[in-house]
Amino acid sequence: MTHDWSPSPWGRRLSRSPDWRLRRVDDRFELTVDGQVYSLAVSASNAWRVQSGPVWSTLSIAIEDGDLRLGGLAAAPARELEALWAASAHAHQQDQQLGGANDALARIRDWLDKVDHAQELADAQQRWFTLEQQQALLDARPRLTLDGDALWAIFDDPTLRPQLHGAPAAIEDDLQRWTEDWEAQWASRNEAHFQQERSAVAPLLAQVERRPLSEEQTRAVLSFESRMLLVAAAGSGKTSTMVAKAAYAVQRGLMAPDQIVMLAFNKEAATELQQRTAAAFQRLGLPAGEVNACTFHALGRQIIGKVTGRMPEVPSWAVDAAQGFDQLADIIDRLKDRSLHFRTQWDMFRLVFARDLPPQGEATPADGWDSDGNRYVRTLRGERVGNIEECVIADWLFYNGVDYTNEPHPVLDTGTDTWQPGCADFFYPGTTLYHVHHADGSGDSTPLHARSRDAVQLRTTAAQLRNGDLFDALAEALTAHGLELDPNPDRELPAEGAKPMPDSDLIGLLRTFISHAKSNGLTPADLAERLRELPEDRFKHRYRLFLELATPILHAWDDALAAENAIDFEDMLNQAAEYLEQGRYQAPYLLVMADEFQDASRARARLCKALVQAPGRHLFAVGDDWQSINRFAGADVSVMTGFTETFGPSQVLQLSQTFRCPQALCDASSRFISKNPAQIAKQVRSATPAQGPVLQAFQVASRDRLQDAIYQYLQRLQQQLQSGAIAPGRNGRLSVFVLGRYNADRAYLPAHWTQRFGAQLELSFLTAHRAKGAEADIVILPSMLERSFPSARADDPVLGLAMPHADTYPLSEERRLFYVALTRARRSVAMFTVQGKRSPFLNELVHDGAVEITATTGEPIREQACPVCDGGVIVQRSGPYGEFVSCSSFPRCQYKPRQAATATALR
Numbered sequence: 001m002t003h004d005w006s007p008s009p010w011g012r013r014l015s016r017s018p019d020w021r022l023r024r025v026d027d028r029f030e031l032t033v034d035g036q037v038y039s040l041a042v043s044a045s046n047a048w049r050v051q052s053g054p055v056w057s058t059l060s061i062a063i064e065d066g067d068l069r070l071g072g073l074a075a076a077p078a079r080e081l082e083a084l085w086a087a088s089a090h091a092h093q094q095d096q097q098l099g100g101a102n103d104a105l106a107r108i109r110d111w112l113d114k115v116d117h118a119q120e121l122a123d124a125q126q127r128w129f130t131l132e133q134q135q136a137l138l139d140a141r142p143r144l145t146l147d148g149d150a151l152w153a154i155f156d157d158p159t160l161r162p163q164l165h166g167a168p169a170a171i172e173d174d175l176q177r178w179t180e181d182w183e184a185q186w187a188s189r190n191e192a193h194f195q196q197e198r199s200a201v202a203p204l205l206a207q208v209e210r211r212p213l214s215e216e217q218t219r220a221v222l223s224f225e226s227r228m229l230l231v232a233a234a235g236s237g238k239t240s241t242m243v244a245k246a247a248y249a250v251q252r253g254l255m256a257p258d259q260i261v262m263l264a265f266n267k268e269a270a271t272e273l274q275q276r277t278a279a280a281f282q283r284l285g286l287p288a289g290e291v292n293a294c295t296f297h298a299l300g301r302q303i304i305g306k307v308t309g310r311m312p313e314v315p316s317w318a319v320d321a322a323q324g325f326d327q328l329a330d331i332i333d334r335l336k337d338r339s340l341h342f343r344t345q346w347d348m349f350r351l352v353f354a355r356d357l358p359p360q361g362e363a364t365p366a367d368g369w370d371s372d373g374n375r376y377v378r379t380l381r382g383e384r385v386g387n388i389e390e391c392v393i394a395d396w397l398f399y400n401g402v403d404y405t406n407e408p409h410p411v412l413d414t415g416t417d418t419w420q421p422g423c424a425d426f427f428y429p430g431t432t433l434y435h436v437h438h439a440d441g442s443g444d445s446t447p448l449h450a451r452s453r454d455a456v457q458l459r460t461t462a463a464q465l466r467n468g469d470l471f472d473a474l475a476e477a478l479t480a481h482g483l484e485l486d487p488n489p490d491r492e493l494p495a496e497g498a499k500p501m502p503d504s505d506l507i508g509l510l511r512t513f514i515s516h517a518k519s520n521g522l523t524p525a526d527l528a529e530r531l532r533e534l535p536e537d538r539f540k541h542r543y544r545l546f547l548e549l550a551t552p553i554l555h556a557w558d559d560a561l562a563a564e565n566a567i568d569f570e571d572m573l574n575q576a577a578e579y580l581e582q583g584r585y586q587a588p589y590l591l592v593m594a595d596e597f598q599d600a601s602r603a604r605a606r607l608c609k610a611l612v613q614a615p616g617r618h619l620f621a622v623g624d625d626w627q628s629i630n631r632f633a634g635a636d637v638s639v640m641t642g643f644t645e646t647f648g649p650s651q652v653l654q655l656s657q658t659f660r661c662p663q664a665l666c667d668a669s670s671r672f673i674s675k676n677p678a679q680i681a682k683q684v685r686s687a688t689p690a691q692g693p694v695l696q697a698f699q700v701a702s703r704d705r706l707q708d709a710i711y712q713y714l715q716r717l718q719q720q721l722q723s724g725a726i727a728p729g730r731n732g733r734l735s736v737f738v739l740g741r742y743n744a745d746r747a748y749l750p751a752h753w754t755q756r757f758g759a760q761l762e763l764s765f766l767t768a769h770r771a772k773g774a775e776a777d778i779v780i781l782p783s784m785l786e787r788s789f790p791s792a793r794a795d796d797p798v799l800g801l802a803m804p805h806a807d808t809y810p811l812s813e814e815r816r817l818f819y820v821a822l823t824r825a826r827r828s829v830a831m832f833t834v835q836g837k838r839s840p841f842l843n844e845l846v847h848d849g850a851v852e853i854t855a856t857t858g859e860p861i862r863e864q865a866c867p868v869c870d871g872g873v874i875v876q877r878s879g880p881y882g883e884f885v886s887c888s889s890f891p892r893c894q895y896k897p898r899q900a901a902t903a904t905a906l907r
Contacts, residue, residue, distance in 0.1 A: 005081055007072025011056045015071025022059075022081075031061065033070065038063055050078050101154045102165045107142040108178045109166075114140065115182075119189070127254065128193060131649040132226035132615065134186050148179045190223070197222045201248060208247050208280050209240040216655050221245045224254065226612075227650035229597070229643040230622045233684045234823035235660025235775065238622045239273065242593050243280045245620060249591055250286050257281075258290035259590040263299060263608070265599060269773070270294050273595065292589075296604050297569050300576035303587070304567075307579045318561070318568035328511050329503075331556045345548055346506070347489035351380065352395045353542045354501035356797045357388055357466065360537035382496040389439040389465055391498075393426065396471060401486035402478060403429050431481040432456050435474070437465070456481070468541030509796055512632070513546075514554055516802035518570030519601045519634040524551045530801045538797075546798045573603035580610035587611045590618060596773075597623030601634035602804070605646055619647060625680050626673045629769060629817045632795060636804030641680060656682050660775055660826050662690035668850035672841075673819040676809040688826065692726060695851040697784070697831045697842060699861050706832055709856045710738070710782055711750035713830055714757055717778065721760045728760075729826075735762045735776040739821045741789040743767060748782035748832075768821040779825040782832050784839040790814035815841070835863070836875045836888025869893040 003024040007017060020033045031038040040048075040061070049060040050073075057078035059070040073081075115137055122129045146154075154164070164171055198205070198218060205221070206212040213221065217237055220230050221244045232238035246260050262277070264270040274293035281287065292299075305311035317323035336343040358365065365388070366375035376384035379394040383406060390406065397404045407425040426435040435458045458477045464470040475485060493500075517527060527550075531543050561567055567575065579585045592611045594600065600608075600623075612619045621643065628637035644650045658666060663686040670684050700709045714736070720726045721734055729735045738749055746765050750756070753763055766774070768789075783789060790811050795803075809815075818841050822829055833842055833853070845851045853861045866872035872889040874897060887893040 005073065005077050007056075007070070008074060011072025011074065013072075015056055015058065017058075017069070017071035020070045031068075033068060038068075048081075050082050052078065101146060101151055104142075104144040104146050104151060105165060105171060105174060107144065108174050111137075111140065111142055112174060112177055126193075126197075126252070128224035129186050129190055130224070130226040130618075131651065134183065135649050136615075138182070148175070151175055151178075194219065194222050197252075201251065204247060204251055204284060205244070207283055208244040209237075211659075213237075213240070213244055214655075214657055216653070216657055217241045217244065220653050220655065221248050223651060223653065224249075224618065225651040226617070227619050227643075227647045228621070229640065229650055229652045230620065230655060231640075231652065231680050231682060232622055232624050232655040233658050233666075233682060234624060234627060234820070235658040236655035237659060238595070238624075238655060239276060241655065242273065242595065242620070242622060243277050245593070246277055246291055246591070247280055247284055247286060250281070250291075251284065255590040256290065257287055258292070259588055260291050260593070261299065261589045261591070261611075262291070262293040262593045262595065263296050263604075264293065264595045265295065267295060269595060270298070296607060297572050300572040300607060303576040303579055303585055304572065307585050312572065312575075313564065313566040314568060314572070315561070315564055315566045318566070324511060325504075325507060327560065328514075328553070328557070329507050331553060331560065332507060332510075335552055335556060339552075342549070342552065344487055345545060348399065348487070349501075349542075349545050349549060350503065350506055351399050351489060351500045352392060353539075353545055354506075355388060355391075356542060357392075357539040359535070360462065378496075378498040380493055380497045380500065382494040382498075387439050389437065389462060392465065393437060393460075393470070393474075395498075396474075397426070398491070399487060399489070400475075401488060401491065402483055405429065428478065428481065428483065431478075431483065433458060433477055433481045435460070435477070437470075438462065463536070466537065466539050466541060468544065471541070509798070510550055510553055513550055513799055513802050514557055515570060516634055516799060517550075517554065518568070518574070519603045520636075520802060520804070521574055521603060521606070522802055524554065527551075527801050543798055543801060547801070570603060573601075573607050577603070577606040577610040580607075580613065586614070587617075590616065592617065592619050594619070594621045595623070597621040598625045598628035598637055598640050599623070599630045599633075599635040600639045602636055602639065603634075605636070605639040609647060626816060627772065627820050627823075629772065629813060629820055631804065631813055634803075638804060641678065654682050657685045657687055658823075659687050661823055662686055662688050662694055662827070664690060664694040665822065665825060665829065668695055668845060668848070669819050669822040671848055671850070672822075672844065673815060676812055676815060678809060678812070691827045693828055695829050695831075695845070697833065697846070697851045697853040698856050699833050699835055699838075699853050700856065701835050703785070703834050703837070706748050706782060706834065707750055709832055710748055710780060711753075712856050713780070713832075714750065714753065714761060714763070718757050718760045729762070729777045731762070733760055733762045734778060736764070736778045736780060737771060737774070737776040737824055738763065738765045738780045738782055739768050739771050739824065740765065740782060741768060741791055741817075745783050745788075768817050771824050772820055775824050775826055777825070777827045779821065779829045780832070781821060781829065784831045784833045784842045785837045786839060789818065789839050790841060835861075836873050864897075866893060 004021070005023075006021040007015070011017075012019065018034045020031065023030045023032075029040045031040065038061075040063075048062075051058045051060065052075065056071060057073045057075060059073055059078075059081075061068045061070065118133055118137060119129065122133070144151075166174075201222075205218055214237070217240065220228075220241050230238065230241065232241070242262060246257075246262070249255050249260065250257050262270070262273045264273055270293045274291075277291050277293060278289075281291070294302075301312055301314075317327040332346070336346060355365075366377065376386065377388050377391045378384055379391050380398045381394065383394060385391050385394060385406065394404065394406060405427045407427075426437065427433075428435070433456050437460045439462055456477075458473065460470045460473065464473065478485065522530075524547075527547055531540065531547060534540055534543065561571070580587060589611060592608060594604070594608050600621075608619055608621070611617070621640070623640055625637050625640050628635055628640070631637070639646060643652065661669070666684040666686050670682075673679070674681065698709055698713065700706060717726070717734060717736070721728060726734070738745075740746060740748070745767075749763075749765055753761075757763060762776075764776070781789065791814060831842055831851070833839060838853075842851075842853070846853060855861060864874040866874060866887040866889065869887060869889050872887040872893050874885055875888045877884055877886055877890070884896065886896045890896075
């Protein structure tokens with residue numbers, strides 16, 4: 001074959017091409033053009049192009065300085081050159097494919113060797129193959145230039161297969177393993193390991209607790225993931241599972257006892273864990289003395305002490321609530337003495353901005369209802385105004401000593417045939433200033449009702465009030481009209497006026513705010529950023545005023561700690577976590593267990609994450625998001641519901657079998673709590689047989705009859721015990737919890753109950769919060785009343801700047817608290833309510849068919865629901881003109897049926 005190409009003399013002349021010659025030398029071309037020599041690889045086919053003409057062809061060659069156009073090449077040599085380039089390109093492509101395939105196969109073999117080594121090591125040590133190990137291998141999996149299909153295509157080509165490195169059978173095996181679903185394979189391997197371990201430690205599973213472990217508990221114990229969340233239903237034996245997991249780890253040599261720590265939320269829970277672990281280890285003949293069960297704070301203090309060489313001091317005022325309040329009050333008094341601005345802002349917030357505004361479009365909270373059914377809010381001066389926006393303006397004027405008159409102008413909403421806030425007219429005696437405020441955010445279309453032609457008109461909107469511009473504009477207008485602002489917190493209030501926020505309430509609010517801010521590791525800059533991120537329909541001016549108070553108080557609180565060379569509990573967690581994150585302390589724990597994880601704060605979660613940041617550490621978090629009820633104390637349920645996002649690849653298991661509540665109670669409580677879609681779904685199954693009615697609800701005519709109704713219920717229990725109709729509880733008596741929403745519900749307990757029932761009944765009063773983790777045969781809920789349970793007392797929204805973001809589902813935390821109350825019972829729950837004042841939670845259970853409301857004698861309640869409002873019923877009332885019937889929500893609901901039509905229903 002010719003390996004030399006050049007133009008014919010005629011061709012070169014006719015094409016006016018320079019003198020050129022192309023020669024192939026091995027795998028390169030040498031091109032000489034007018035004495036200049038260029039060298040190009042034969043495989044560089046994209047650098048060559050032949051353009052065929054009628055007689056002569058032109059050769060285009062790309063070089064660094066541009067394209068060379070060389071003409072005069074005859075057709076036959078041109079075709080020969082094109083064929084050479086095509087063959088060279090194909091051969092080069094095959095060489096590249098083979099090179100890429102052999103490189104890929106080498107990298108695949110190297111990765112598979114790592115996989116085999118890791119798996120063989122886990123098998124030899126009889127250990128779980130953790131998600132941490134799996135993820136490390138997946139992260140190390142090489143990225144290849146050829147995908148699996150391309151590699152198989154090369155392997156299946158008989159002309160290329162011989163040129164691959166390695167025996168064909170070995171190559172085929174490597175490719176098959178490379179394209180496997182490794183996560184499924186590792187899951188299968190772990191399942192086989194689980195089955196082997198279950199047989200190997202059968203005696204431990206049967207003896208570690210009072211009863212043999214269930215299948216779910218066994219799986220949670222033997223599955224030894226690097227990060228595991230155990231979602232444990234109420235009464236499902238989570239503590240037994242934690243104790244058994246520690247025993248299993250020690251018995252199988254996975255770790256020593258002193259490499260295990262159990263973290264609890266209070267000393268009582270930590271003590272119980274320690275005692276139950278010691279008892280279980282003693283039964284099994286294991287050394288338990290070194291297993292550490294402690295609170296999060298105790299561990300944090302130990303870590304700080306080991307890093308600094310001195311155990312940190314926590315002053316009593318940072319622990320005791322009453323002392324903490326006094327300390328904060330002293331700090332605030334000193335700030336008032338030093339700064340007139342701080343004192344003014346403090347009093348302004350208490351008197352004018354104590355109440356938040358609802359988001360735009362939501363109903364205004366009411367102080368009461370007029371006789372015609374319209375809601376009202378009362379100002380400091382005693383007026384009844386239609387919404388909080390008017391009230392804030394009026395109170396600001398009163399605080400600043402400005403005389404005013406106010407005339408509201410409601411607007412009829414034709415869609416609902418109800419009067420809605422429209423605009424409010426403020427007049428300032430002695431001036432020509434006329435002020436219209438549009439509470440609904442409308443523009444300037446509302447007609448003015450000025451009292452004189454020379455009136456100067458000031459218009460303000462809801463948006464201006466919410467961002468604070470309104471007060472600057474109003475102050476400027478008032479000053480321009482000769483009115484002097486005179487802020488005075490001590491101005492005498494009319495007897496009928498609204499009561500300002502007491503200093504004590506604002507101090508308590510700030511103490512809670514500081515605790516949340518520090519627990520969540522939020523600096524003043526973080527808090528300011530959260531303020532900026534608030535939606536524009538929020539009362540940002542109020543939040544800004546609050547931060548102006550909170551920021552110097554927070555600094556002064558920290559200064560007070562520093563003055564005593566001390567820290568508080570929130571700092572203790574964050575500082576310990578920081579030492580771990582920075583590597584200043586290496587925790588000795590290979591297994592970290594966290595109890596009640598649904599109540600973990602961000603600071604607790606951070607400490608847990610730092611404790612297991614080194615490879616080979618295990619986090620076992622146990623909790624139930626359905627029982628997350630401590631947001632007020634810093635709990636962030638998203639730490640649990642978003643466990644994987646916080647801690648990385650994790651295994652989530654469930655304990656869905658309860659040993660406490662009968663199935664009917666499980667079904668009713670689960671249906672109730674599961675209406676919140678943001679929670680982890682589970683199907684609770686019971687191993688406890690029912691004993692008598694599971695849910696009962698009794699209604700009385702008035703609140704003052706509740707105590708007697710509860711007395712009658714306890715008396716019936718006593719009689720049933722004496723007659724043998726019901727069996728006693730575990731200690732020979734029937735345990736009864738009376739669970740109140742607040743401590744004030746203790747008043748519903750019958751007087752002298754101990755003398756009357758103490759021999760047969762073990763009666764205790766607890767709040768629903770305090771009952772968490774406890775159980776009794778019978779649970780009594782004494783005040784299932786509207787605005788009582790669920791509570792009408794909402795957290796101040798300003799705490800949202802420092803608190804975890806709450807669920808958007810209505811009353812989500814109150815619903816979880818009610819679920820906790822229901823699931824304390826081993827046998828039955830008895831709820832008590834009042835006619836016309838039923839709790840919406842109780843109404844929901846009735847609507848779901850879970851319970852029927854009866855009189856205390858057991859007779860079904862027959863009453864007529866109000867056809868106008870939601871939740872009201874028709875009741876008999878007494879007035880100045882005699883007996884009448886109306887909705888129980890009167891005067892909020894104005895419905896009054898004719899007496900004859902309801903006489904039968906009320907009997």
